[in-house]
Amino acid sequence: MKNSAADDVVDEMLDGMIAAHPDRLRRLPDTQVPVREDGPVDGKVAIVTGGGSGHEPTHAGYIGDGMLDGAAAGGVFSSPTADEFEELIAACDGDAGVLCVIENYEGA
Numbered sequence: 001m002k003n004s005a006a007d008d009v010v011d012e013m014l015d016g017m018i019a020a021h022p023d024r025l026r027r028l029p030d031t032q033v034p035v036r037e038d039g040p041v042d043g044k045v046a047i048v049t050g051g052g053s054g055h056e057p058t059h060a061g062y063i064g065d066g067m068l069d070g071a072a073a074g075g076v077f078s079s080p081t082a083d084e085f086e087e088l089i090a091a092c093d094g095d096a097g098v099l100c101v102i103e104n105y106e107g108a
Contacts, residue, residue: 010053010073017060024064032080033088034060035070046070046092049101050080069098 004012010032018025018034026037032053040046049059050072059071069092072080089098 006076010075013053013056014060014073017057025060028087028091031084031087032073033070033084033091034063034073035088035091036063036065039069040092040094041069042094043096044069044094045096046089046094046098047101048072048085048088048092048098049103050074050085050088051103052077052079 014027014032014034018027022037024037025034027034033050046069047067048070049062049068051059052074054076059068060073062068063071070088072084072088074080085100089100092098
């Protein structure tokens with residue numbers, strides 16, 4: 001069993017999820033933001049969310065057809081950055097709007 005260094009755990013988790021589901025997921029460059037591999041979907045209201053890592057498969061595990069279009073992953077028990085949410089929204093927008101599901105989560 002491989003143990004991840006604390007600084008690498010989120011990146012390694014995302015890399016593993018994407019390697020296991022390359023038909024469903026891709027990652028925005030230089031971010032911790034996984035999105036639909038086939039997105040954005042033209043004419044669809046995108047649904048995005050995000051939050052701290054450490055409770056996988058939340059949130060990236062819910063990306064796919066009929067579910068989320070993308071999710072921003074923060075550090076373990078930490079919220080994602082506003083910049084990552086901005087990139088997430090732009091990447092998922094299929095010109096019909098984006099619904100952001102924001103949790104009541106303070107993070108660190």
